[in-house]
Amino acid sequence: MRSTIKDVSERAGVSIKTVSRVLNKERYVGAATREKVEEAVRALNFRPSLAARSLAGRRSFQIGLICDNPSPAYVYAMQTGIRDRCEVDGVRMIAQPYDRNSGRLLEEVEALVATSHLDGLILTPPVSDHDEVLDFLKERGVRVVRVSPGHRPEASAAVFIDNRAAAYEVTRHLLSRGHRRVGHILGQRDFATSAQRYEGYLAALGEAGIDPDPALIEQGDYDFASGARAAEAMLSLGSPPSAIFAASDDMAAGALAAAHRRGVRVPAELAIAGFGDDPLASYVWPPLTTTRQPVRDLAWNAADLLLLPEETFEQRELPHALMVRDSTG
Incomplete structure (x- = not known):
């Protein structure tokens, strides 16, 4: 049979009200009493009913x-x-x-x-x-x-997380590898994170004395398809980028697929970096450099x-x- 709050009360030797206070993590319950109740809960494998807890107070849990x-x-x-x-x-x-x-x-x-x-x-x-x-x-x-x-x-x-600082670090990493034409695939327009990551990208370029090239900045939607489209557009330029930083791993994976379709070797001819460190980043080939967003x-x-x-x-x-x-x- 399923244990009840009364069973917990009897095993712990305290009142039902005290058990309720411990379960609801209320203050003014002594440490020793709290431990006795928690031990009884574990021993009885007690699972409080959400409905009963809701009726007993103002919370729905x-x-x-x-x-x-x-x-x-x-x-x-x-x-x-x-x-x-x-x-x-x-x-x-x-x-x-x-x-x-x-x-x-x-x-x-x-x-x-x-x-x-x-x-x-x-x-x-x-x-x-x-x-x-x-x-x-x-x-x-x-x-x-x-x-x-x-x-x-x-x-x-x-x-x-500090999206601006994270994007700055990814872009600076690409610049440290000798890249000077670094493209960027923006995230969705209505996400504040998109603007923050773009600011980090621009800050790294500015620090390196590089003026951003509008032709190397493409709008994405945080998904694979938009990353592929954006990379196709950049790689079709007369002077394509040598590196692309995408504001998400899904878009970076799309860019990687576009490079593979065009026969562009990664990273020998094109470096690609993403953002997020989703499981996808380790599954694609070659695995993606990215920022881990926890x-x-x-x-x-x-x-x-x-x-x-x-x-x-x-x-x-x-x-x-x-x-x-x-x-x-």
Whole structure:
């Protein structure tokens, strides 16, 4: 039979109310008492009912994730990181997909809040910078943590990496290999991360005394197909680039495929670098030089901030790392 909170109470020798306080991570519970309750929970393999916990207080023990990203690897890592943190507190994650091109984002967020009684929301780009959504959630008193926001840092707690610095390091790496015609494939226009990575690319060129060539800058959509199209356009130039930095690994993989189709040797004739360090970066040939963006850790920390007993506006910056592989020689 499934263990109940009463069973935990009896085994630990404390009241049901005390067990509830420990499960809800409330303060003012002594360390020794908390340990007795946690030992009883483990021994009985107790799993509290979300419905019962919701009825006992004002929380639903559910948080929502609003995520729309062209990279399946990003979405998976984001969901996994949040789920891992939620399991610690016995909280359920609800993932809400949406179509950014539908024009109904605000309506969908309003409907989600109205029907699910969530304890809070995690917003990923580009929703993390959607002013109407942010204003609505503030008005309704919904706790929010944003991943990689581009503006309004005072609006909520947030987790992020320094995208500008990471892109600067990748571009500087290419320049250190002797490349002077370095192309860049931009990420989606409505993502703040796209602009931040572009700024890092420009900063590295400027430091090296190189004026950016508009012909070597192509718009992408953070996906494989747009990376391939952008690389095709650059490689068709009379003076093509000797290196390409794409703002995502998916676009870098597309650029690599375009080079292979044209018989351009990588890295002998063209160096290619990406951003993210998705599993794809190690699967393609040659493996991609890239920046490791710890998406799973970003997700875990976003959930951790959201599950704190009291709302916080903490800004957590996580480290990135340059991963040098064969695609840049």
